[in-house]
Amino acid sequence: MDDLIKIENDRPTVLARRLHEFLEVETQFSHWFERMTAYGFTEHADYEVLAKNDYNPAGGRPAADYQLTIDMAKELCMIQRTERGKQARQYFLEVEKKWNDPVMVMSRALKMADVNVKKLEEQAKLDRPKVLFADSVSASPSTILVRELAKLLKQNGVNIGEKNLFKYLWENGFLIKKKGADYNSPTQRAMEMELFEVKETAITHSDGRIGLRRTPKVTGRGQMYFINKFKEVTA
Numbered sequence: 570m571d572d573l574i575k576i577e578n579d580r581p582t583v584l585a586r587r588l589h590e591f592l593e594v595e596t597q598f599s600h601w602f603e604r605m606t607a608y609g610f611t612e613h614a615d616y617e618v619l620a621k622n623d624y625n626p627a628g629g630r631p632a633a634d635y636q637l638t639i640d641m642a643k644e645l646c647m648i649q650r651t652e653r654g655k656q657a658r659q660y661f662l663e664v665e666k667k668w669n670d671p672v673m674v675m676s677r678a679l680k681m682a683d684v685n686v687k688k689l690e691e692q693a694k695l696d697r698p699k700v701l702f703a704d705s706v707s708a709s710p711s712t713i714l715v716r717e718l719a720k721l722l723k724q725n726g727v728n729i730g731e732k733n734l735f736k737y738l739w740e741n742g743f744l745i746k747k748k749g750a751d752y753n754s755p756t757q758r759a760m761e762m763e764l765f766e767v768k769e770t771a772i773t774h775s776d777g778r779i780g781l782r783r784t785p786k787v788t789g790r791g792q793m794y795f796i797n798k799f800k801e802v803t804a
Contacts, residue, residue, distance in 0.1 A: 581668055583642040583661070585616070585635040592646070592653050602635065605645055615641040639665050712766050712786035718795060727799040744785060754783050764791030 589598050596604070610616060619634040637645070639661050646658035713721070715738070716731040723729070729737070735753075739746035743759045746752075755765035768784045787795070 581639055581664055582617075582636040583639065585637055586632070588637065588642055588645065588657065591657060592649055592651065594649070599633070605648065608644070608648065610641055610644075639668075712768075712788050713792065714784070714786060718787045718792060721792060722796060722799055725796050725800070727796070729799070751783070753785055755785050759791075762790075762794070763788055764794055 585602055586598055589601060594601050606616075612618060615638055617636045619636060643658050643661045646654040646661070648654075715734055719729055719731045719734045722734070735744070738744040742756055743764065745754050745756060754767060759765050764787065765785045766788055768786050770782045770784065771779060772782050773779055
C-alpha cells in the first residue's frame with residue numbers, strides 16, 4: 570500500500586490510477602475518474618492532471634493520470650463503500666496524522682532550511698569573485714584611462730577593445746564626440762554620475778602657444794558602473 574503515496578511539492582499526494590487499481594474498481598479508469606469528479610472535486614484544488622504517466626497497468630503507451638490530494642483520496646475511498654476502500658482510507662488517515670505530527674513538521678522545516686542554506690552557500694561561491702572585485706575597485710582611489718578600462722572589461726569576459734569602447738561612450742552620451750576643445754571630455758551627465766575625472770596636461774605647440782590636453786579618466790565608481798553595464802548586456 571505504501572506505493573500509493575507520492576511526495577509532490579513537499580506534500581503527500583496519491584496517484585489516481587494506483588488508487589483505482591488498489592480499490593479493485595471494475596469500471597474502466599477514465600470512466601470511473603470522470604464519475605468521481607462529478608462529486609464536486611475541482612482541478613488544481615483537489616487534483617492535478619498528469620498528461621502522461623510512465624505507469625500503465627495494461628502495458629503499452631503511457632496513459633493519463635492524476636495527482637490527488639489526501640483529502641480527495643479519502644473521500645473517494647468512502648464513496649466506494651468497500652472493504653478495500655476502508656483499508657485505504659485508514660491508511661491515508663495514518664499518513665495524514667504522521668505528516669502533521671509536530672516532530673515531522675519540524676523535521677521537514679529543518680531539511681528545507683538546510684537545502685536553502687546550501688543554495689545560498691553555492692550562490693555565495695559564485696558571487697564571491699564579483700564581490701571581491703567590486704570591493705577592490707570601489708575602495709581604490711585611482712583612476713584609469715579608457716584603454717585600461719577596455720582591458721579591465723576583457724578580464725571580466727567583455728571583449729570590446731579600446732576603439733569600440735570609445736565609440737560606445739560617444740554614442741551613449743558619456744564622452745563628447747564633437748571635434749574641438751571639449752573632444753573626448755566627459756559629458757555633464759557622466760560628471761554628475763561621478764564616472765569620470767579629467768586630467769589636464771599643459772602642452773606646447775610648434776608655434777610656441779601653450780595649450781591644455783584634457784584626458785578622461787575613469788573613476789572607481791565608473792569602472793564598476795561600466796563593468797556591470799556590459800555584464801547586463803552580455804548576460
